[in-house]
Amino acid sequence: xxxxQISYLVSISLAVAMGTALPLLLANTSVNxxxxxxxxxxxxxxxxxxxxxxxxxxxTIDLRRYDxxxxxxxxxxxxxxxxxxxxxxxxxxxxxxxxxxxILKENGIPDDFKYLMVIESSLNVLAKSPSGAAGLWxxxxxxxxxxxxxxxxxxxxxxxxxxxxxxxxxxxxxxxAKYGDWMSVSAAYNAGQGRISKQLDKQLADHAMDLWxxxxxxxxxxxxxxxxxxxxxxxxxxxxxxxEQLYPLIPYTEQQVTTSIENLSEYAEKQGITYAQLRDAxxxxxxxxxxxxxxxxxxxxxxxxxxxxxxxxxxxxxxxRWVID
Numbered sequence: 001x002x003x004x005q006i007s008y009l010v011s012i013s014l015a016v017a018m019g020t021a022l023p024l025l026l027a028n029t030s031v032n033x034x035x036x037x038x039x040x041x042x043x044x045x046x047x048x049x050x051x052x053x054x055x056x057x058x059x060t061i062d063l064r065r066y067d068x069x070x071x072x073x074x075x076x077x078x079x080x081x082x083x084x085x086x087x088x089x090x091x092x093x094x095x096x097x098x099x100x101x102x103i104l105k106e107n108g109i110p111d112d113f114k115y116l117m118v119i120e121s122s123l124n125v126l127a128k129s130p131s132g133a134a135g136l137w138x139x140x141x142x143x144x145x146x147x148x149x150x151x152x153x154x155x156x157x158x159x160x161x162x163x164x165x166x167x168x169x170x171x172x173x174x175x176x177a178k179y180g181d182w183m184s185v186s187a188a189y190n191a192g193q194g195r196i197s198k199q200l201d202k203q204l205a206d207h208a209m210d211l212w213x214x215x216x217x218x219x220x221x222x223x224x225x226x227x228x229x230x231x232x233x234x235x236x237x238x239x240x241x242x243x244e245q246l247y248p249l250i251p252y253t254e255q256q257v258t259t260s261i262e263n264l265s266e267y268a269e270k271q272g273i274t275y276a277q278l279r280d281a282x283x284x285x286x287x288x289x290x291x292x293x294x295x296x297x298x299x300x301x302x303x304x305x306x307x308x309x310x311x312x313x314x315x316x317x318x319x320x321r322w323v324i325d
Contacts, residue, residue, distance in 0.1 A: 045081075057182050071218065076229065090239060098249060100136075156284055181208070187213075209221055246315050248315045253304060257300055
């Protein structure tokens with residue numbers, strides 16, 4: 001009986017001691033966790049900082065006001081956490097920016113407008129929207145024809161990189177003549193000149209960024225600015241790329257064609273490439289044949305064999321800010 005009583009007393013004592021110590025232990029644990037919070041997942045999600053100001057074509061845009069700051073924050077978050085899309089845009093930019101930049105320059109369009117192409121199509125040459133806009137610049141069929149592009153079932157020059165870029169430049173110059181402000185030009189590219197002009201007058205606003213617009217257009221201008229921020233320093237937003245991971249230009253020869261080509265597959269075979277490679281290099285071809293009844297001169301790009309088998313280790317970054325090596 002004495003052994004049982006001793007064991008019972010020991011158990012009681014331990015229980016009392018634990019009851020006294022437990023709150024202290026829990027309190028200490030809470031303090032430690034509060035001081036050093038640890039994630040339960042194997043990665044860290046943070047919010048990129050919003051700059052106080054940005055520049056577009058050398059003009060400073062103040063982002064300190066709450067509405068501008070929060071709109072910019074939303075677009076920076078989107079670019080930061082759409083990982084695969086943003087990575088692909090950076091890789092593709094190495095192929096397309098060298099083509100686009102000289103055309104913008106020769107037409108007197110700010111270099112920053114290449115980022116408008118980024119947000120329009122994600123630099124996907126074959127991009128087409130549900131509304132029918134197509135190509136890198138996402139031009140509607142009627143607008144394309146007004147700007148001098150050929151658009152039909154057989155040929156669609158909205159998919160022609162150089163020609164569509166020159167057409168977009170025409171639109172930019174027309175809009176700038178009306179607004180005298182490049183950010184308003186970008187808003188008009190999305191919403192149409194008529195709508196932007198009407199809202200500037202109706203809302204008594206001096207700048208398109210201060211307009212109350214449908215969400216798509218309101219986001220558009222800040223998405224443009226955010227694209228420039230991300231492309232200016234991808235590492236700040238968590239994108240670490242090496243030069244070898246970028247897409248280089250594919251060298252090609254040019255073939256002038258003034259007649260119809262009934263079978264483009266046979267034509268491609270004679271050039272030493274596949275039909276798929278011909279279409280990839282000439283996305284403006286929309287059918288298996290080229291129906292050139294009027295005898296126009298078309299220039300076909302024929303990828304070189306050496307270019308198609310490029311060595312990634314020899315890829316050169318068009319913009320050194322994109323890479324870490």
